Amino acid sequence: MTTSALTNPVPAAAAKEIARRRTFAIISHPDAGKTTLTEKLLLYGGAIGLAGSVTSKKEQRSTSSDWMAMEKERGISVSSTVLQFEYNGHCVNLLDTPGHHDFSEDTYRVLSAVDAAVMVIDAGKGIEAQTLKLFEVCRRRGVPIFVFINKMDRPSRPPLELMDELEDVLKLAPAPVNWPLGDGPRFKGVFDRQKGEVNLFERTSHGAFKAPLEVAGIEDDKVREALSDELHETVVQEVEMLDELTEPLDLERVLAGEQMPIYFGSAMNNFGVQNMLESFLEMAPPPAGRVSNEEMIAPNTDSFSGFVFKIQANMNPRHRDRAVFVRIVSGIFERDMQVVDQRTGKKVRLASAQKLFGQDRETLDTAYAGDILALVGNYDFLIGDTLTSDPKVTYNEMPRFTPECFTYILNNDTSNIKRYRAGMEQLMKEGVAQAYQVHNSAQAVPLLGAVGPLQFEVLQARLLSEYQVETRQEPPSWTVVQWFEEKEPQKGRSDRDPPQVLLPSGSVVARDQDGQWVVLLPAKYLVKSLHERNEHLVFRDHAYA
Structure with a gap:
């Protein structure tokens, strides 16, 4: 396989925009807290004023990512949703995927459009069958995996036991980025191993938040006051063991799919979510290219190209609309540009491009490699279609599962x-x-x-x-x-x-x-x-x- 020669790279300003993109999916077993984590990431990104909670109770606020009536009724995600927000200088494209076993084919298609994945694990249950199946999909695609062990505010399995299980099942070297201070009612926060800082959390009537206190080390008096003597001794021992048992975090190995950063927290109560988001965005890869006819097409190639990975009708039932989701692989999208649909050979003008946020939408004039484009209208595209300004480029990203x-x-x-x-x-x-x-x-x-x-x-x-x-x-x-x-x-x-x-x-x-x-x-x-x-x-x- 060769890499496309950048004889005509995009302008420097566009290359900078591409480099700050981070496109990832959140995957998990049903009920591990995937959609709740999505909401809290959006909250930190300033994309929503109040994070919804996943529930089937009608009186509860609905989440931004679950919008179909069946999703709201059952409290599960059955369609994949694209959400974009800004955070710390990064433009984040977040894809919330179905967690239910029956929707793994849709998830497979979504995973073709991302550059990394966050795997959510229930701290009380560990890795489950569907999580493992989705991990195997990521492994085959070479997608780097970041692990968020959720629900530490509930009684949980010992963190060392969870880490050992992940290593044994996934065959990846674990690299805990933070470490939990207790679990269930005793859960007081996390120790950031990279910074050597303890982040203590306070419980409030409206959930939980990180206190303004950032302690220099785990032996600080304020940490001792917050934890019981027994818990403090246990945490100190565990942190010392980690230094002996685990290898240092190596970004090259993470991106090569050989090592997995692990974070502990509680999405429901905002414990450790911001820490995970900031660390993840530092390590997650920028947009990657895709292979066309054994040639790797680089993201900052001047010619526009992308592929259709999802089609969703009636997102707005009043308009009977149809959204075609395109992962931009290379170049710059500009509204009203003409591209070729490689399946039909027809030229198509892309006039009705929008940026979607759940059911909300706004007209999109410009987008870059790594972004997810939503084309709303009567486009005759099918899943797997390549849209490009370069007639030599064709992507084949859409294998199918065998029906059961x-x-x-x-x-x-x-x-x-x-x-x-x-x-x-x-x-x-x-x-x-x-x-x-x-x-x-x-x-x-x-x-x-x-x-x-x-x-x-x-x-x-x-x-x-x-x-x-x-x-x-x-x-x-x-x-x-x-x-x-x-x-x-x-x-x-x-x-x-x-x-x-x-x-x-x-x-x-x-x-x-x-x-x-x-x-x-x-x-x-x-x-x-x-x-x-x-x-x-x-x-x-x-x-x-």
């Missing part, structure tokens, strides 16, 4: 057929689910595949709330998918017909949304039989080789 469940979503009222079709067409463009057309089937609607069944519930809920269409699910017997192709393509076979394949009982042939042939099977044990019967075919359990 299938269903048909059928319209309950034929008088709504136009709204049903319009809604299904739009939601499928967003990538809410994957579409399959069963070969020679009498069923007119596509079979839908998803990572988890909650995706189907979201699709139905949005059809009802956004298109006033009631639907029902009819799950088929198929639960396993195998992509296949001929080892030696047969001459004369029409593209409309599948390669010859001997099917196990109850299995069918179908075509995915990209036109690739698949076999759908009712049980996993039949996969071996399928392979043995068809030695002339090549099978895969994922969409692309």
Whole structure:
């Protein structure tokens, strides 16, 4: 792989703007406090006057990042949201991702658009299954990981035990940046290992805040007064052990994905959040390039380029709008500029660009590599499209997960057929689910595949709330998918017909949304039989080789 030659770099002022961008996602297991942490980061960034709390209670303030009715009802994030704010000279692009298992495909697409990730861990539970799955996605993409161990204001597992578990499971060297002073009701603050300072916190009726006191060291009399003798002795011993057991923080190793900075705190009570934000922004990488045809395209390349990683319809139901989210990889965006959509070859004028903050929005005239562009209007873009002023650039950033469940979503009222079709067409463009057309089937609607069944519930809920269409699910017997192709393509076979394949009982042939042939099977044990019967075919359990 080569790096693009900067024969035409952006102007110095634009290069400075690109260098101060920080684009990252927050990932976690459900209920670890990810969206609450997002709100508090926005609060410190001056982006909101009052941080909301994630809750299903209607009387509570809604969070800025969770705006869909289903999210507010269930208190979970099911769509990824882009939020931008300024802090300490940095322009921060923060992507709040779904935490629920069923939305890992949307999260995967979002992780293609970031340069770092903050992983939120529940201090009482440690690392959980979904957290590990998202970490593996980050590892494959080479995304540096920063860890925030949350909920220290509640009874927690011992911090040394949590650190050991992270090291054992993630196989990364731990580098605790701060260390907690107690947990639960005894939690008094954090010790900043880099600065050698103790930050004591006070509890108030409205939450908690950092006291104006910054103590020079952990042996200071004021620290001893704030902690019990037992807790002070425990913390001193733990800090001494850390110096012996852990390696010094090494920024190069962090950015290479070999070491993970670890922070302790409580997002709900603002314990340690500001410390984490400031330290993270110092270490997080500026915008990284992306590979096009085995060539790395640098961010400060003069030509504009980016890729579509998310599409969201009806963010403002009154306007029936459609937002296309683009990660800018290189160059400068200017409103009304013309670009080429590499998938269609068509030139498109980007006239309706906006900066989104949850449901709030403002017109965007200029943006830089690292920024997330929201194009609002009737653009005919699809997820994965490359938009560029350089016809030689094409990005391929959008692999797919293999579905683990299938269903048909059928319209309950034929008088709504136009709204049903319009809604299904739009939601499928967003990538809410994957579409399959069963070969020679009498069923007119596509079979839908998803990572988890909650995706189907979201699709139905949005059809009802956004298109006033009631639907029902009819799950088929198929639960396993195998992509296949001929080892030696047969001459004369029409593209409309599948390669010859001997099917196990109850299995069918179908075509995915990209036109690739698949076999759908009712049980996993039949996969071996399928392979043995068809030695002339090549099978895969994922969409692309």
